[in-house]
Amino acid sequence: MxxxxxxxAFLITLFSFxxxxxxxxxxxxxxxxxxxxxxxxxxxxxxAAQGIGVRIAAWIYEKVExxxxxxxxxxxxxxxxGATWKSLVGAAADxxxxxxxxxxxxxxxFVSHVGLEALLVxxxxxxxxxxxxxxxxxxxxxxxxLKEDYLAILLLSFxxxxxxxxxxxxxxxxGGNQGLWAITFxxxxxxxxxxxxxxxxxxxxLYAERLANSPMGRAMxxxxxxxxxxxxxxxxxxxIRLKVILVSSVLAGLxxxxxxxxxxxxxxxxxxxxxxxxxxxxxxxxxxMANNLGAVxxxxxxxxxxxxxEYYQIPISNALHLGSSIVSxxxxxxxxxxxxxxxLYALPQGILPEKPSKTVKFEEILESEQGExx
Amino acid sequence: MSILPSLPYTLDALAYASAIGLLSxxxxxxxxxxKVPNFAQASxxxxxxVTLLLLIDRYYYYHPGWSVFLAGVxxxxxxxxxxxxxxxxxxxxxxxxxxxxxxxxxxxxxALDIIFVNVLTAYLDEAHxxxxxxxxxxxxxxxxxxxxxGDYIVYGYTIALPITAVVLTxxxxxxxxxxxxxxxxxxxxxxxxxxxxxxxxxNLVYMVSWFLSGFLAGAAGALMAYTLKGVDPSAAELIIxxxxxxxxxxxxxxxYWGLIGxxxxxxxxxxxxxxxxxFYRDYFVLKWHAPNVSLLNYEKFMSLGLxxxxxxxxxxxxxxxxxxxxxxxxGLRRGGGGR
Numbered sequence: 001m002x003x004x005x006x007x008x009a010f011l012i013t014l015f016s017f018x019x020x021x022x023x024x025x026x027x028x029x030x031x032x033x034x035x036x037x038x039x040x041x042x043x044x045x046x047x048a049a050q051g052i053g054v055r056i057a058a059w060i061y062e063k064v065e066x067x068x069x070x071x072x073x074x075x076x077x078x079x080x081x082g083a084t085w086k087s088l089v090g091a092a093a094d095x096x097x098x099x100x101x102x103x104x105x106x107x108x109x110f111v112s113h114v115g116l117e118a119l120l121v122x123x124x125x126x127x128x129x130x131x132x133x134x135x136x137x138x139x140x141x142x143x144x145x146l147k148e149d150y151l152a153i154l155l156l157s158f159x160x161x162x163x164x165x166x167x168x169x170x171x172x173x174x175g176g177n178q179g180l181w182a183i184t185f186x187x188x189x190x191x192x193x194x195x196x197x198x199x200x201x202x203x204x205x206l207y208a209e210r211l212a213n214s215p216m217g218r219a220m221x222x223x224x225x226x227x228x229x230x231x232x233x234x235x236x237x238x239x240i241r242l243k244v245i246l247v248s249s250v251l252a253g254l255x256x257x258x259x260x261x262x263x264x265x266x267x268x269x270x271x272x273x274x275x276x277x278x279x280x281x282x283x284x285x286x287x288x289m290a291n292n293l294g295a296v297x298x299x300x301x302x303x304x305x306x307x308x309x310e311y312y313q314i315p316i317s318n319a320l321h322l323g324s325s326i327v328s329x330x331x332x333x334x335x336x337x338x339x340x341x342x343x344l345y346a347l348p349q350g351i352l353p354e355k356p357s358k359t360v361k362f363e364e365i366l367e368s369e370q371g372e373x374x
Numbered sequence: 375m376s377i378l379p380s381l382p383y384t385l386d387a388l389a390y391a392s393a394i395g396l397l398s399x400x401x402x403x404x405x406x407x408x409k410v411p412n413f414a415q416a417s418x419x420x421x422x423x424v425t426l427l428l429l430i431d432r433y434y435y436y437h438p439g440w441s442v443f444l445a446g447v448x449x450x451x452x453x454x455x456x457x458x459x460x461x462x463x464x465x466x467x468x469x470x471x472x473x474x475x476x477x478x479x480x481x482x483x484x485a486l487d488i489i490f491v492n493v494l495t496a497y498l499d500e501a502h503x504x505x506x507x508x509x510x511x512x513x514x515x516x517x518x519x520x521x522x523x524g525d526y527i528v529y530g531y532t533i534a535l536p537i538t539a540v541v542l543t544x545x546x547x548x549x550x551x552x553x554x555x556x557x558x559x560x561x562x563x564x565x566x567x568x569x570x571x572x573x574x575x576x577n578l579v580y581m582v583s584w585f586l587s588g589f590l591a592g593a594a595g596a597l598m599a600y601t602l603k604g605v606d607p608s609a610a611e612l613i614i615x616x617x618x619x620x621x622x623x624x625x626x627x628x629x630y631w632g633l634i635g636x637x638x639x640x641x642x643x644x645x646x647x648x649x650x651x652x653f654y655r656d657y658f659v660l661k662w663h664a665p666n667v668s669l670l671n672y673e674k675f676m677s678l679g680l681x682x683x684x685x686x687x688x689x690x691x692x693x694x695x696x697x698x699x700x701x702x703x704x705g706l707r708r709g710g711g712g713r
Contacts, residue, residue: 034477036484146685149411152480153622154681156413157615161674164612169671273611274488281481326499330492337489344469344478 008190009262014303015197016042016259020276021283021295022204023251028281029290029354030212031244032224033143034152037159039276041139041249043268044131045256046182047167050266051174053124053183054098057106058089060116065109072105095178099265102181111187121185125257132253133246140245144238160273167268179267182260193261200258204251208292211247213358220244221290221357274333282340288350297351306332377652379645385532387648390601391640392539396594397613398620398636399543399629400587404458406563406627407583409476410466413483415617416610417490418588419595421457422450424494426596427509427605430517435505438517443534446596447542454592455585461486462584467577487610494607511604518600531600538593543633546586559583563627612674616643619677623684625691635692639677647673 020042027033035041062069062085069085077083080097088094088101110117142154167174174180186192211217219240222230227237260266279302287298309316309332317328343350379387401415412418426446434442461483469482498510506512518530550556561569562579570576598613599605616639624635651669658664688695 028477032477034480036480142685145689149409149476149480150622150626150685152477153411153618154685157618157678157681160612160615161678165672165674170667278484278488281484285478285481327496330496333492334489334496337485337492340485341465341469341482344474344482345472348472348474348478 008194010303010307012190012193012197012259012262014299015194015201016255017280017283017303018201018296018299019197019204019255020252021280021287021299022201022208022292023248023255024280025284025289025292025295026208026211026220026244026251027248029284029295030217030220030224031241032148033241033245034148035139035155035245035248036152036273036277036281037139037155037157038252038280039271039273040159040162041132041135041252042256042259042276043163043167043271044135044249045128045253045258046260046263046266046271047174047268048124048128048131048253049182049184049257049260050180052127053120054089054102054106054180056123056127057110057120057183058085058101060120061106061109064113064116068109069105072101076100095175095181095265098175099181102183106183110183110185117185120183124183125254128253128257129250132249135253136246136249139249140242143241143245156273156277159277163268163271163273174268177267177269179265181265182263184261184264189261193258196261197255197258200251200254205292205296208295212290212292216240216243218357218359224290278340279336282336282343284350285340286343286347286350288352288354290354291350291352294350294352301351306336309335377649377656379648379652381526382528382532383648384645385528386601387641387644389532389535390598390644391637392535393594393598393601394613394616394620394640395633395636396539396542396590397617398624398639399546399633400590400594401617401621402624402626402632403583403590403629404587405621406629407559408462408466408470408580410479410483411618411626412587413480413614414461414487414490415587415591416595416614417487417494417607418454418458418461419591419598419613420490420494420607420610421454422446422592422595423599423602423605424498424607425450425453425592426599427498427506427512427514428503430514431503431506431509434517438519440519440530440534442518443530443538443597447534447538447593450596451589451593454595455587455589457490458588458591459581459585461588462581467580487614491607491610498605498607509605511606513604514599529600531597535594535597538597539633539637542590542593543630546590546629555579555582615674616640616677619681622681623691625693628691628693631691631693639680642676642680643673647676 020038024035024038027035073083073085073088076088076097079100080088080094083097088097110120138158139155142158143151146154168177170176171178184192212220219230219235222233222235223237223240230240231237256271263270280299283298283302284295285298286302287296288294313328313331317331397415397419401412404410404412426442426449429445429449430438430442434445465482465486466479469479474482495510501509503509503512515529520530521528521533548556550560558569558574559579559582561572562574562576566576569579602609617636620636620639621632622635623639624631624633626632647670654664654669655666659666684691
């Protein structure tokens with residue numbers, strides 16, 4: 001019982017969700033942008049480590065050690081006739097071959113070349129940020145022009161089409177419905193993912209706290225509460241929305257990048273709308289919208305509750321006389337759905353309601369003005 | 375190879391478009407009255423599909439005549455209408471009374487979508503059919519009457535769905551224009567406060583609009599089950615994208631334009647994408663050796679494309695376009711107001 005709460009896999013999931021919840025809170029809680037397509041922004045990080053990362057890694061491997069790469073290719077041809085490096089890392093015709101390429105050749109190569117590995121990590125983080133910025137620009141283009149309900153519909157549609165249609169149907173982008181193995185780093189990839197996601201969660205919390213108590217944070221709330229009034233007082237609504245969406249997209253993308261380090265083989269369906277859009281929404285509603293600590297608390301409470309539920313899933317489904325294993329696998333989703341409706345009814349403000357933002361004390365302002373006069 | 379799709383495919387596309395039209399119409403109806411975009415519209419429609427599956431399993435297994443469509447539309451519509459009514463009364467109304475914003479209500483329908491998909495999947499997985507052993511993912515395509523016209527086999531649902539759409543729209547129109555309650559409903563859509571001052575029971579209007587929306591969704595969902603490969607509630611996850619696209623193209627607040635918008639989007643997805651795919655295959659793949667991918671896998675992008683074009687050029691949808699001005703500009707009609 002006490003073991004799984006502090007297991008690496010659980011902590012990585014928790015840190016990733018804390019980051020995503022904080023970034024969603026910046027958009028939805030503080031600025032009033034209902035991002036119902038959060039899952040695609042998390043997915044871009046995974047895509048950077050899978051579809052793009054493995055390709056870049058294989059390219060570097062081929063350039064640095066052409067002979068070893070050639071030998072590896074000949075060995076792999078016994079498994080997949082007529083294989084080339086391009087076919088092995090790109091369109092995953094064979095998931096097993098893809099696993100061997102990533103885990104038996106690319107990973108040991110990068111573990112033994114620390115400099116190249118560090119370069120690759122930095123490169124892929126840059127790719128993640130660039131992809132997140134690109135998707136964020138698309139989203140902000142819509143967000144600057146549409147009402148909140150139109151925007152929610154459009155972002156959900158966009159994300160669903162990306163994750164469920166484009167990346168799931170097309171074999172050549174990210175392995176399609178078979179999935180791809182992500183390139184993982186260091187000799188202990190789990191620890192890498194743990195440290196990375198933990199540091200990211202910590203940094204995003206500090207950043208979000210600073211942002212919320214800055215003039216920018218107050219401007220964000222003004223845009224949320226009354227955008228006309230905010231623009232009358234000289235705030236550029238478009239710039240504020242754009243900045244918030246770009247920052248949140250980058251945070252979500254980085255969270256996805258570190259999360260996939262532990263998940264390894266996955267398809268784009270891993271980032272479905274129930275897990276990576278609805279759950280973060282549930283977390284910030286439970287914790288309290290427009291409250292960073294609330295997002296963290298919501299994520300912790302929600303994930304521990306979900307794990308406890310999954311832990312006692314079999315006794316629960318036995319008590320309800322549910323026979324098949326499929327049904328008991330569906331139960332958590334049903335209960336999460338019911339739970340969030342109950343929360344919306346019983347605790348519309350969440351556990352930690354929104355607080356007035358911290359401003360400089362009036363006495364301090366007076367003192368500084370007196371100091372200037374003197 | 376010909377670029378034009380075959381007759382059965384065209385009829386199938388028309389049937390699909392009619393179903394999407396009905397779903398978008400229901401979505402626009404509840405949006406126009408209660409201002410909630412219902413993210414659960416497609417999964418609510420799955421109640422209709424499950425009802426039809428159970429009907430076939432119990433009563434129409436050996437002799438599926440034309441009455442199977444009537445039974446599916448009426449019973450599926452009633453069951454789904456009841457579900458939608460319950461959704462409004464037990465979830466959305468209390469939440470709105472507690473002061474939740476539109477975002478909170480959207481999240482609630484999102485939660486309902488997840489609940490419905492999972493509950494229906496669990497039910498189909500647990501329940502045992504009388505004749506069909508495995509209900510989940512069961513294909514019902516063979517349980518319907520068929521016509522033989524020339525060399526083609528015309529599937530019954532491709533005729534039944536457009537007829538259902540037309541009949542339900544006519545009934546709905548008569549309800550809105552010829553009954554006192556329908557007039558009250560239109561008044562409530564226009565101005566709820568004024569309507570309630572004049573003695574209209576606004577809450578009853580909202581409940582009825584949710585029931586009607588559910589009825590339209592259930593009727594469409596029941597017959598739409600024939601176009602799916604198997605009855606699987608998780609199909610709703612992608613159908614909702616098309617339904618929303620249809621509503622937005624129609625203008626989101628106009629019921630009739632919602633029907634037309636859904637029909638256009640459905641046609642664009644099926645027929646439009648097939649034409650595009652055949653064109654791509656014949657000209658780009660065969661002549662210029664472009665990568666041989668089937669664009670049909672990406673048919674959903676057609677709906678998103680239509681929505682983007684619509685929001686760019688006519689943000690208020692088809693309903694917001696001044697059709698008189700369009701006709702004048704095209705030279706179809708002279709004079710009139712404006713210049």
